[in-house]
Amino acid sequence: MTETALANLQNLYRIFTVPEAPDSTLGVVDQAISENVADFLHKHIVAIERSLEDIENDFVASKIPEDPSFVSDYAEFVKQKLVAQSVHTAAPGFVGHMTSALPYFMLPLSRIMTALNQNLVKVETSKAFTPMERQVLAMMHHLIYRQTDDFYEEWIHDSQTALGAFCSGGTIANTTALWTARNQLCAPDGDFAGIAQEGLYRSLQHLNCHGLAILVSRRAHYSLGKAVDLLGIGRNNLVLVDTDYDSRIDMQSLQAEYLKLREQNIRPLAVVGVAGTTETGHVDPLDELADFAAEVGCHFHVDAAWGGPTLFSESHCHLLKGIERADSVTIDAHKQLYVPMGAGMVLFKNPHALSAIEHHANYILRHGSKDLGSHTLEGSRPGMAMLVHAGLSIIGRKGYGLLIDLGIERARQFADLINQHRNFELITAPELNILTYRYNPAWLQKKMAQLDQEKLQEINDLLDLITQEIQKRQREAGKTFVSRTRLLSALYPTGQISVFRSVLANPLTTKEILAAVLEEQCAIVKDTEVQRLMDKIKQITA
């Protein structure tokens, strides 16, 4: 072995055996985060945005470095090039994302999870983590379905079944639900070995139909589009049903779409209710959807990735009435359970449902084992369920209920602020804790009420540009943040308009901060570019 190779080898052993010194660059960063993460983020994330093209210059090398480098040098790089240029997702003034400040205990517990490095695919690499994850699934199942103690005693640790599946996020959760529904509809039957074995083509021949369809409102999350693509169903058979102006599925349109499918000999595989649309936080009429599913005889899935935790709140859980009739429900823990990124769940009412996607292998997931991997889409998975377990234990039902109540209350306060402000127009009032609005001065709103369609359209197009400009500038300035989207509003029924979208889930967001968000937007309006657009509007309305 050459001298260099020997040095490299010794260096290699060091990184596996010698902890980072507390006074090393990485040790100091680590300590700072342990002591006060909010302070660390506030100090180290640079508010003013560099352009993405500029940031890309720090990440241009396409070859893996030949030689090792010092941890301290890399830690410096992380501080200056990654941390500094990351997004302050925990900031209470950043009310455009579905992220929030996290409870402090999540950080040390995350470190325990990383240090233990369990793999939840099988008991052999997770031991107590497997029953712990099963308990989390049972608790979430109970939150939704309220089955008896006997029910849970029977199923919580049953080796043949699972009450749900833990996964990396809502997309996998929704996909798992629809995969299961598809395989249940196309189950083995006589000579037909089922879709898992024979595939979709033969399944349709067996069912004697021309396709399978999934019905959901137009405001559904885009993951459903991915799921129907992946499952071979095709996006044409993801039937996007019209909604009312509150983004809730229109039951008459749903019925009409169903009849159209029947005429084409397409089987409805599932109807999906949305409990908290991504864009406006509205909840579909779940009880009516449950009736529809029962009548039609299809799977009823609820995408409650966002809104599911509303069930914690005694005051607001009624908004999700009917969710207990769903065959499957998606809930994201990294959203309103305040767990770090990478934790989703799907729960199934029937403990046997996941048998439709069950799989085994020789070296793991043997028949009769309690390995969770035999009922999940993913294979190797980290022990993220521990962080959900921690949240449920430490915050408790009432604590989460309070967080939900706080968010909805804050959203209503923000809606009031917007309604009272002479420069803004509330577009969708919050049902949960999401609302949309835009810059549109009171005088202009009045004028617009009297204009013809054509002029109205012209002005809305200009207001769209203003919305986009304000949102971009605000993001770049890095003090506060709202996101934006496009939607159809009852106020302007002729076409989609661009709006600011605000998500009020961070318990540290105060009314004062929300007022500051509006003030910052008003300040941006004074900029030349926005004023140029406003001048055009004034010409039209003159």
Added chain:
Amino acid sequence: MTETALANLQNLYRIFTVPEAPDSTLGVVDQAISENVADFLHKHIVAIERSLEDIENDFVASKIPEDPSFVSDYAEFVKQKLVAQSVHTAAPGFVGHMTSALPYFMLPLSRIMTALNQNLVKVETSKAFTPMERQVLAMMHHLIYRQTDDFYEEWIHDSQTALGAFCSGGTIANTTALWTARNQLCAPDGDFAGIAQEGLYRSLQHLNCHGLAILVSRRAHYSLGKAVDLLGIGRNNLVLVDTDYDSRIDMQSLQAEYLKLREQNIRPLAVVGVAGTTETGHVDPLDELADFAAEVGCHFHVDAAWGGPTLFSESHCHLLKGIERADSVTIDAHKQLYVPMGAGMVLFKNPHALSAIEHHANYILRHGSKDLGSHTLEGSRPGMAMLVHAGLSIIGRKGYGLLIDLGIERARQFADLINQHRNFELITAPELNILTYRYNPAWLQKKMAQLDQEKLQEINDLLDLITQEIQKRQREAGKTFVSRTRLLSALYPTGQISVFRSVLANPLTTKEILAAVLEEQCAIVKDTEVQRLMDKIKQITA
């Protein structure tokens, strides 16, 4: 607000605003892990196994606790009920998993990742993390495909494309590869809008065939079975091709299976090469598979979840010759890149390949944005790519090369130990760093060579029970660990036998530790239950 509610609210604010005190239970655990994670794991994980049923008693409550509890109480619970009863995946004597000790720098960097809580689905929630992930994908692409600097300059940060997809693990990576291959084969064509839109049924009508098939060796990872189920192709069309006794796909059998498919008018969608089978670490003849794929005109995917990092080694990279001709390659970072659980990747030779699964939405992933989420199966994702970026930067190409060389060298040493031992029989010699063996004393091996099929079978059945018993006892004792599987060996071609499986990827595993693994197994053999089985064998061979 009642007094209790007010107290709850104050408690709630505390957990979001007041860091854990350094002398709190959780603070002390956190500090202990920071100072010396190996020591912490060694001290706190209880070696001797409690039965799973017993552990389950700590996780029986199915209702979410109503009231909050103290972080300190929960931290005690975690220590005693979760940490103590977890699996010591990092222990150098645990050579049965695909986990290892992790480089020390991974822990503080993981904490930075958790604290920043970026969401890689879009630039707006990840900023510098997006170009960083793109760089990691480019570096891994270069490791495999060795394109020119100009190529990477053009594509690394191109907004319309992605050189691959980061994901939670190999299952999603393999699924993404086959999904892409399927959608490329069933691409839009004239009146046909493509499979993403029209689904699989119409696609087969358009292609005028009766099914799509994926060809792979029998030793393929079980995730491929899930993928064909999910994609609507059906497990019957996952053609499991026979292998030679070294678990490498047999090219003549492959050709024969292909001809059978043609007769049935089934289109080969993809051929999959395995670069490091999960069970024995063998590598398919990738160059020959590339020739086959070119001849047949199908997608060539390589599942290098385990073996991919062999490319780092100058001495061993030749084993993967031909991988550079693959259309797509899966590599898991949480395996031989020594990153914590939850990091997989799929790389595509053609930067345009992922367009086949591209998707957009109004509020994110807008056309022309650089959001990575428009080309991934998952939606919201954590910034795990940072840990890969750290590994590539700090360990470097040469460092990873050394780790690979070490593992293969250690596996060869272990094979020598087994061959020299009078009680053990090497079943598959290591090509990479995985081998299989079993307890089978030299005298018995000699006898077996002279026995007829029937007696041989009887003895192998008894040896299977012994293998299972030893593995179970060894696991329960918690000092060392090997896993087990069943496979067909050239030594006993009449049927599968149970074997110990050993994975040598932990750089802290020494030759002495491996000798101790064998000695512990020899000690277990002296147990009554094993001796009873050995007595039966002696009767048969008497």
